[in-house]
Amino acid sequence: MPSSPAVEVAGLVMRYGDKVAVDGLDLRVERGTITAVLGPNGAGKTTTLETCEGYRKPQAGTVRVLGLDPVADHRALLPRIGVMLQGSGAWSGVRAMEMLRHIATLHANPLDVDMLAERVGLGDCGRTPYRRLSGGQQQRLGLAMAVVGRPEVVFVDEPTAGMDPLARRTTWELLTELRDDGVTVVLTTHYMDEAERLADQIHIIDHGRMIASGSPLELTRGGTATIRLVVTKPFPDGAPASLQAALGDGVEVTPINEVSLLVTGPADHTTLATVGRWCEEQGVLPESLNLGQRNLEDVFLELTGRELKP
Numbered sequence: 640m641p642s643s644p645a646v647e648v649a650g651l652v653m654r655y656g657d658k659v660a661v662d663g664l665d666l667r668v669e670r671g672t673i674t675a676v677l678g679p680n681g682a683g684k685t686t687t688l689e690t691c692e693g694y695r696k697p698q699a700g701t702v703r704v705l706g707l708d709p710v711a712d713h714r715a716l717l718p719r720i721g722v723m724l725q726g727s728g729a730w731s732g733v734r735a736m737e738m739l740r741h742i743a744t745l746h747a748n749p750l751d752v753d754m755l756a757e758r759v760g761l762g763d764c765g766r767t768p769y770r771r772l773s774g775g776q777q778q779r780l781g782l783a784m785a786v787v788g789r790p791e792v793v794f795v796d797e798p799t800a801g802m803d804p805l806a807r808r809t810t811w812e813l814l815t816e817l818r819d820d821g822v823t824v825v826l827t828t829h830y831m832d833e834a835e836r837l838a839d840q841i842h843i844i845d846h847g848r849m850i851a852s853g854s855p856l857e858l859t860r861g862g863t864a865t866i867r868l869v870v871t872k873p874f875p876d877g878a879p880a881s882l883q884a885a886l887g888d889g890v891e892v893t894p895i896n897e898v899s900l901l902v903t904g905p906a907d908h909t910t911l912a913t914v915g916r917w918c919e920e921q922g923v924l925p926e927s928l929n930l931g932q933r934n935l936e937d938v939f940l941e942l943t944g945r946e947l948k949p
């Protein structure tokens with residue numbers, strides 16, 4: 640069934656004891672796309688990914704990857720998927736290149752190991768034992784291990800956590816190249832810039848539930864302006880509602896905390912003048928007033944009332 644989605648999750652529920660980690664999640668990933676599952680720590684991203692990878696059995700709901708059941712059809716699926724875990728899953732004493740060569744031998748048609756190692760920036764540390772690799776080098780090895788077998792779908796959990804900016808960029812390039820070659824990439828991240836720059840589709844999850852899905856442009860209503868106001872002392876009671884009333888329809892006021900709020904809508908002269916006048920009337924002094932474009936951080940804040948901290 641070549642037209643089936645790469646991943647289809649329906650009504651997934653996963654618990655650890657009393658703790659509900661995934662709470663009725665639906666997720667559909669089309670083939671040949673980069674999909675980011677974005678959410679704060681503990682949102683249920685890793686649990687969802689591990690269920691797609693066949694490491695956990697759904698307690699309720701269904702999961703299909705390339706049309707197969709990741710648990711019942713594990714052996715059939717294994718050669719077709721690549722998995723990058725948080726922590727690469729390498730043995731602690733093994734040298735980086737030995738590990739990569741070993742994984743390559745498990746696949747029928749692996750990539751050229753030396754070229755891949757060079758590509759992900761493992762060139763200098765191929766002889767280093769796994770436990771002596773830096774966090775970023777372990778991540779790069781994990782990524783190379785996930786893609787060496789030319790998978791159709793690659794699952795990457797927090798691919799750039801602990802990487803320096805150059806390694807992050809290289810990883811983004813590699814994942815984009817894979818997508819351009821027709822590979823489906825599913826990644827988790829709590830970096831909104833990573834999701835925004837890399838992903839074709841973003842699914843934001845919080846407390847095990849899907850709270851928003853769409854392309855980066857759809858989610859941020861591309862081009863919508865924002866004003867982030869920070870004041871020097873706490874706002875008086877009812878401040879967001881009174882600013883909302885002053886600004887009227889077409890502009891959205893979202894409180895962030897006792898000294899900051901977000902205004903979403905046209906950041907034109909009228910809006911700016913109204914915000915300035917309102918500060919004066921309320922007796923608060925702006926410490927900063929930042930104009931920008933609505934981003935995923937703003938979307939998360941508007942949906943949950945909390946900030947999505949990396």
Ligand SMILES: Nc1ncnc2c1ncn2[C@@H]1O[C@H](COP(=O)(O)OP(=O)(O)OP(=O)(O)O)[C@@H](O)[C@H]1O
Nearest residue numbers: 655658660678679680681682683684685686687829
């Ligand atoms: N083995 C476990 N035993 C008990 N609770 C767990 C276990 N694994 C995860 N949890 C809990 O389930 C919830 C979801 O965890 P999960 O690791 O899936 O979230 P996450 O979004 O991947 O978070 P992070 O970004 O920190 O990796 C969290 O509250 C976590 O504490």
